[in-house]
Amino acid sequence: VERKNLQNLFENFKKHDLRALSRLLTLVENEDEIAPDVLKEIYKNSGRAYRIGITGPPGAGKSTLVNALALELKERKISIGIIAVDPTSPFTGGALLGDRIRMTKALSGTNIFMRSMASRGGGGGLARTTPQAADVMDAFGFDVVIIETVGVGQLELDVANSVDSTVVVLVPETGGSVQAMKAGLIEIADVFVINKADRDGAETLKQELLDAMSLRSATSENSWTPPVIKTIAPAAKGISELAAKLEMHLNFLKANKLLARARLGRLRKRIIELTKLTLERMLWENTDHAAFLDHLCGLCMEGKMDPYSAVELFLKRIKIIKTKDPEV
Amino acid sequence: VERKNLQNLFENFKKHDLRALSRLLTLVENEDEIAPDVLKEIYKNSGRAYRIGITGPPGAGKSTLVNALALELKERKISIGIIAVDPTSPFTGGALLGDRIRMTKALSGTNIFMRSMASRGGGGGLARTTPQAADVMDAFGFDVVIIETVGVGQLELDVANSVDSTVVVLVPETGGSVQAMKAGLIEIADVFVINKADRDGAETLKQELLDAMSLRSATSENSWTPPVIKTIAPAAKGISELAAKLEMHLNFLKANKLLARARLGRLRKRIIELTKLTLERMLWENTDHAAFLDHLCGLCMEGKMDPYSAVELFLKRIKIIKTKDPEV
Numbered sequence: 001v002e003r004k005n006l007q008n009l010f011e012n013f014k015k016h017d018l019r020a021l022s023r024l025l026t027l028v029e030n031e032d033e034i035a036p037d038v039l040k041e042i043y044k045n046s047g048r049a050y051r052i053g054i055t056g057p058p059g060a061g062k063s064t065l066v067n068a069l070a071l072e073l074k075e076r077k078i079s080i081g082i083i084a085v086d087p088t089s090p091f092t093g094g095a096l097l098g099d100r101i102r103m104t105k106a107l108s109g110t111n112i113f114m115r116s117m118a119s120r121g122g123g124g125g126l127a128r129t130t131p132q133a134a135d136v137m138d139a140f141g142f143d144v145v146i147i148e149t150v151g152v153g154q155l156e157l158d159v160a161n162s163v164d165s166t167v168v169v170l171v172p173e174t175g176g177s178v179q180a181m182k183a184g185l186i187e188i189a190d191v192f193v194i195n196k197a198d199r200d201g202a203e204t205l206k207q208e209l210l211d212a213m214s215l216r217s218a219t220s221e222n223s224w225t226p227p228v229i230k231t232i233a234p235a236a237k238g239i240s241e242l243a244a245k246l247e248m249h250l251n252f253l254k255a256n257k258l259l260a261r262a263r264l265g266r267l268r269k270r271i272i273e274l275t276k277l278t279l280e281r282m283l284w285e286n287t288d289h290a291a292f293l294d295h296l297c298g299l300c301m302e303g304k305m306d307p308y309s310a311v312e313l314f315l316k317r318i319k320i321i322k323t324k325d326p327e328v
Numbered sequence: 329v330e331r332k333n334l335q336n337l338f339e340n341f342k343k344h345d346l347r348a349l350s351r352l353l354t355l356v357e358n359e360d361e362i363a364p365d366v367l368k369e370i371y372k373n374s375g376r377a378y379r380i381g382i383t384g385p386p387g388a389g390k391s392t393l394v395n396a397l398a399l400e401l402k403e404r405k406i407s408i409g410i411i412a413v414d415p416t417s418p419f420t421g422g423a424l425l426g427d428r429i430r431m432t433k434a435l436s437g438t439n440i441f442m443r444s445m446a447s448r449g450g451g452g453g454l455a456r457t458t459p460q461a462a463d464v465m466d467a468f469g470f471d472v473v474i475i476e477t478v479g480v481g482q483l484e485l486d487v488a489n490s491v492d493s494t495v496v497v498l499v500p501e502t503g504g505s506v507q508a509m510k511a512g513l514i515e516i517a518d519v520f521v522i523n524k525a526d527r528d529g530a531e532t533l534k535q536e537l538l539d540a541m542s543l544r545s546a547t548s549e550n551s552w553t554p555p556v557i558k559t560i561a562p563a564a565k566g567i568s569e570l571a572a573k574l575e576m577h578l579n580f581l582k583a584n585k586l587l588a589r590a591r592l593g594r595l596r597k598r599i600i601e602l603t604k605l606t607l608e609r610m611l612w613e614n615t616d617h618a619a620f621l622d623h624l625c626g627l628c629m630e631g632k633m634d635p636y637s638a639v640e641l642f643l644k645r646i647k648i649i650k651t652k653d654p655e656v
Contacts, residue, residue, distance in 0.1 A: 036636045043634035260629070267635060268625045272612065274639045279607065284600065297596045301588070306371035307595060308364045311602045 003034055010041055013140065018113060021140050028132045029117055031125065039132055042139035047263070049081070049138035050250055055149045055156045056169030056185070061195045064233040065169055066148050070112045072239045073144055081137035081145045082114040085130055085159065113142070127158035128273065131266075134162070160188040162266060164259060165249045167242070169193045170209075172201035186212050189226045191245050197230035197238065206230065224252050292317060331362055338369055341468065346441060349468050356460045357445055359453065367460055370467035375591070377409070377466035378578055383477045383484045384497030384513070389523045392561040393497055394476050398440045400567045401472060409465035409473045410442040413458055413487065441470070455486040456601065459594075462490070488516040490594060492587060493577045495570070497521045498537075500529035514540050517554045519573050525558035525566065534558065552580050620645060 012020035024042070028035050054066055063084070070080045115137075117130060130147060137145045147163060149156045160166045168189035173196075192209050194202050209228045227245050231238030253259040283289060296314060299305040305313075340348035352370070356363050382394055391412070398408045443465075445458060458475060465473045475491060477484045488494045496517035501524075520537050522530050537556045555573050559566030581587040611617060624642060627633040633641075 040634045040636045043628075043636070044631060047631070264625060264629055267628055268621065271621065271624065271628075271635050271638050271642065274635060275611070275642055276608070278639055278643060280604070283603070293596065293599065296599065297592060300371075300595055300599075301592055303372055303375070306368045307599050307602060308368045308371070310599050311606055314599065314603055315606060 003037070006034060006037060006041075013042075016141065021113070021136070022115075024136050025115055025133055028136055029129050031129060035132075039135065042136055044139075045141075046135045046138035049134075049142050049145045051134055051138075051163040051165075052144060052146045052246060053149065053160050053163035053166040054146060054169060055160065055166065055188075056193075058150055060169040060171045061233050062148055062150070062169050065193065065195055065231065065239075066146055068231075068233045068236045068239045069242060070146065072236070072243050074111050076243070078143045079141070080112045081134075081140065081142035082112065083130060083133055083137065083145065083147045084114065084116045085126060085147065085149045085155070086116060086118045113137070127155055128277075130159055131162040131270065157184060157188060161269075164253060164262065165190045165246055167191045167193055167246070169195050170205060171196045172199045172205050190224065190249050191242065192226055192228040193238075193242060194228060194230045195233055198232055202230055223256075224249065289314075331365070334362060334365060334369075341370070344469065349441065349464070350443075352464050353443055353461055356464055357457050359457060363460075367463065370464055372467075373469075374463045374466035377462075377470050377473045379462055379466075379491040379493075380472060380474045380574060381477065381488050381491035381494040382474060382497060383488065383494065383516075384521075386478060388497040388499045389561050390476055390478070390497050393521065393523055393559065393567075394474055396559075396561045396564045396567045397570060398474065400564070400571050402439050404571070406471045407439045407469070408441070409462075409468065409470035410440065411458060411461050411465065411473065411475045412442065412444045413454060413475065413477045413483070414444060414446045441465070455483055456605075458487055459490040459598065485512060485516060489597075492581060492590065493518045493574055495519045495521055495574070497523050498533060499524045500527045500533050518552065518577050519570065520554055520556040521566075521570060522556065522558045523561055526560055530558055551584075552577065617642075 009020050009023060013024060024038050026032075027038050054062055054069075056062055066082060066084075070082060073080050115133065117126060117133060134145045134147060147159055149159050166188050168185045168191070170185075170192065172194065186209075194205055194209075196202075206228050213225055213228075229238050229241050229245060231242060233239070250259075253262070293314060296305065296310040300307055300310055337348050337351060341352060352366050354360075355366050360366075382390055382397075384390055394410060394412075398410060401408050443461065445454060445461060462473045462475060475487055477487050494516050496513045496519070498513075498520065500522065514537075522533055522537075524530075534556050541553055541556075557566050557569050557573060559570060561567070578587075581590070621642060624633065624638040628635055628638055
């Protein structure tokens with residue numbers, strides 16, 4: 001996509017053309033040169049959707065749960081955009097991708113749009129581009145944007161910080177509450193789901209989670225106690241309760257002015273992250289700066305300078321910001 | 329330690345006072361305010377020690393191996409500084425620390441100095457301070473500095489990038505070569521050690537590693553093929569062979585001018601990292617900048633601005649570097 005075609009894409013996007021949505025998502029996901037133009041344009045129309053993160057350990061049945069939840073919301077005339085985040089791994093990438101393709105098929109013809117995002121070499125890219133993709137879906141007009149993450153790593157915690165409500169999905173056999181605590185899931189959950197709840201141990205896990213919650217409530221100022229819901233996703237059991245609890249959480253956030261406060265906090269963080277990224281590109285992708293850095297390295301190697309003085313000199317000499325004509 | 333006492337510490341450090349070494353290491357490890365002064369001072373005397381990284385999965389017997397290697401080098405009249413890096417974990421921290429204490433005792437009275445470094449809250453601190461601690465030991469005059477890391481995460485890969493030679497320690501029962509490949513250990517190893525080699529599977533593992541090496545050699549320009557050595561650390565079996573292979577690797581690096589080239593590369597990386605860190609502190613710990621950032625966030629929340637334009641404005645308005653009087 002070239003810059004001159006962008007205006008055309010924006011027009012189609014406003015007419016709710018799914019192909020235009022898809023192409024804008026690709027530009028954002030690839031961190032294309034013109035991605036900032038896309039994000040600037042769509043920003044003014046975003047900020048309306050309710051964003052739900054769904055996370056939990058592999059094998060908890062998250063995809064099926066997301067599927068069931070989306071169909072439930074559709075019944076309620078709520079339109080849904082889904083982002084499924086797959087950090088590509090040589091061991092799991094293929095199988096998961098297969099699931100996605102099947103799932104997209106099951107949802108076709110409904111008021112539901114699904115997008116898979118895959119890591120291209122890591123380095124925090126997905127943590128950065130996932131909320132941006134959610135902005136695009138938000139601006140497109142979906143009432144709800146669901147972000148589904150696989151696993152329990154740093155990415156999942158980052159994504160949890162970018163949504164309004166976080167659903168943590170566990171299953172009886174995963175070792176339950178101890179594993180969840182270890183992975184930091186107790187801290188981020190607004191709603192707990194025990195999926196595959198017809199299996200042994202579901203009630204025990206529920207009790208453990210409620211116990212862990214009571215500890216959390218005692219030390220936190222937040223008066224929201226995460227409910228624990230049992231579901232059997234393929235049979236859609238417990239799904240309407242999940243939808244109800246999410247609505248309750250959203251109302252709680254609004255009533256306590258927490259929705260706006262959290263969104264302000266996230267906005268601040270994002271501006272900081274973008275500033276860092278821009279600065280890095282300006283600093284290290286400039287050949288003059290690189291040459292000066294090489295010069296300083298040479299002096300250090302000869303023992304004529306130490307790295308700490310080199311840093312001072314580097315910061316002193318280069319003009320990172322041209323005040324009249326910023327290179328942004 | 330206050331700045332005025334620093335000169336005194338440096339004098340004692342030059343007289344090979346172990347207490348002075350210990351205190352300077354603490355300043356560096358804690359990233360104390362005066363740590364840059366320490367590093368500037370000692371830098372001119374560092375760059376002489378041969379740095380060896382020893383890594384591998386938990387339970388591979390690395391501590392015992394490091395112990396045995398240190399005693400072997402001592403026999404050869406080589407002085408050794410050891411840094412044992414323990415990323416503190418609520419699950420393993422205590423037990424590992426216990427090992428360290430025992431080990432330090434076993435080495436007391438020899439020409440060997442050991443230091444444990446523990447993570448204080450993560451965030452890349454250990455990856456940054458470990459090479460700095462190695463600089464201090466290097467400047468103190470140790471011929472060899474050994475950095476031992478526990479586990480196979482990002483920290484270990486970072487440490488491997490900061491040493492001259494990396495020893496990867498495996499044991500027959502750890503699942504062997506597949507696990508090592510998965511964790512990226514095959515890429516970083518200069519020497520492989522199969523410890524506890526009297527157990528079943530040692531020869532199979534050796535063969536698997538040699539096969540994996542032959543693949544690596546075929547695609548790499550580097551003509552060094554990592555040898556695979558079997559050891560039984562508590563009985564000091566294979567340890568003199570390990571010492572010999574390390575000496576061979578050091579000579580290989582010198583003969584091919586790789587030692588200086590690698591050190592230059594690391595120096596460059598370090599200057600870049602320090603510059604980033606300094607910039608971050610300048611940007612985000614300044615109250616005026618924070619107030620301006622808040623103002624921009626407010627505009628975005630009101631829909632009067634988007635975050636991408638906010639970044640541009642932020643970079644334009646703030647003067648990160650005062651060219652006459654840098655705040656470094």
